Amino acid sequence: xxxxxxxxxxxxxxxxxxxxxxxxxxxxxxxxxxxxxxxxxxxxxxxxxxxxxxxxxxxxxxxxxxxxxxxxxxxxxxxxxxxxxxxxxxxxxxxxxxxxxxxxxxxxxxxxxxxxxxxxxxxxxxxxxxxxxxxxxxxxxxxxxxxxxxxxx
Amino acid sequence: xxxxxxxxxxxxxxxxxxxxxxxxxxxxxxxxxxxxxxxxxxxxxxxxxxxxxxxxxxxxxxxxxxxxxxxxxxxxxxxxxxxxxxxxxxxxxxxxxxxxxxxxxxxxxxxxxxxxxxxxxxxxxxxxxxxxxxxxxxxxxxxxxxxxxxxxx
DNA sequence: CGTGAAACTCGGAAACA
DNA sequence: TGTTTCCGAGTTTCACG
Numbered sequence: 001x002x003x004x005x006x007x008x009x010x011x012x013x014x015x016x017x018x019x020x021x022x023x024x025x026x027x028x029x030x031x032x033x034x035x036x037x038x039x040x041x042x043x044x045x046x047x048x049x050x051x052x053x054x055x056x057x058x059x060x061x062x063x064x065x066x067x068x069x070x071x072x073x074x075x076x077x078x079x080x081x082x083x084x085x086x087x088x089x090x091x092x093x094x095x096x097x098x099x100x101x102x103x104x105x106x107x108x109x110x111x112x113x114x115x116x117x118x119x120x121x122x123x124x125x126x127x128x129x130x131x132x133x134x135x136x137x138x139x140x141x142x143x144x145x146x147x148x149x150x151x152x153x
Numbered sequence: 154x155x156x157x158x159x160x161x162x163x164x165x166x167x168x169x170x171x172x173x174x175x176x177x178x179x180x181x182x183x184x185x186x187x188x189x190x191x192x193x194x195x196x197x198x199x200x201x202x203x204x205x206x207x208x209x210x211x212x213x214x215x216x217x218x219x220x221x222x223x224x225x226x227x228x229x230x231x232x233x234x235x236x237x238x239x240x241x242x243x244x245x246x247x248x249x250x251x252x253x254x255x256x257x258x259x260x261x262x263x264x265x266x267x268x269x270x271x272x273x274x275x276x277x278x279x280x281x282x283x284x285x286x287x288x289x290x291x292x293x294x295x296x297x298x299x300x301x302x303x304x305x306x
Numbered sequence: 307c308g309t310g311a312a313a314c315t316c317g318g319a320a321a322c323a
Numbered sequence: 324t325g326t327t328t329c330c331g332a333g334t335t336t337c338a339c340g
Contacts, residue, residue: 057205094305152247
């Protein structure tokens with residue numbers, strides 16, 4: 001996907017990532033342009049899929065989600081069918097915030113956000129009952145030092 | 154932080170996380186209420202810090218950020234001063250999207266998004282020149298199976 | 307391709323039930 | 324607390340320079 005983007009586009013992206021609730025006038029002022037050109041570019045970027053949906057950042061603690069685990073998974077199974085079931089299991093579980101297939105020793109990493117250790121264990125038991133995994137290591141986060149949704153543009 | 158939240162609040166949060174660009178009327182329709190009550194609750198949730206700033210989801214690939222690493226860090230240093238410098242280094246680098254202090258063998262995990270392997274190495278070299286670390290393992294993501302900013306509510 | 311203005315929509319507040 | 328109403332502000336479109 002090769003999208004042509006100039007410096008103005010990048011400035012707009014930065015402004016939107018910082019706060020998507022700003023008015024067009026406000027953004028235009030920040031990036032040194034004016035309303036209509038900014039709006040046209042935002043529309044283009046949306047159509048090109050560079051800008052996706054907008055969301056709100058929600059505080060996990062306020063929802064009682066006080067535990068965050070990174071789960072390192074090794075498996076001995078690499079057939080297409082197994083992968084399909086594994087993927088389906090991950091997608092079905094909202095506590096799985098991220099899932100990556102990795103290169104190297106460890107096959108997958110998950111980021112799982114739950115209320116407490118018990119809730120993680122429930123998740124873990126449910127997962128291994130659905131798909132066979134060879135080895136699972138859970139890393140418990142003690143403190144979220146940095147969390148940024150913004151990409152460096 | 155104990156915020157009282159009923160089912161309606163949760164429905165509103167779900168709607169906002171799915172798409173923060175919706176109008177109040179639209180959200181009200183979805184959650185089975187009407188404009189003013191929804192707006193009052195959104196305001197309360199914002200004031201309580203449950204709802205933070207709104208952002209847009211940007212496609213990393215479109216920006217040329219094609220590599221994602223999870224970095225496992227062990228250190229032998231645990232003094233306050235070291236931690237402070239380490240934290241400052243992480244905060245200063247936009248390619249670090251997440252940083253957690255962990256319980257157990259591994260002390261920290263980072264999620265780092267960069268253009269390519271070379272860019273990761275630049276980051277790595279810069280980091281270890283700023284702060285001493287005992288051991289670093291980088292896990293390279295081959296495929297992002299799931300990425301969700303929405304918390305289960 | 308940027309400017310300025312038009313029309314329409316939405317957010318936010320106030321008054322009422 | 325929810326409903327109705329209202330206005331200023333913001334979004335989106337368009338005709339023009």
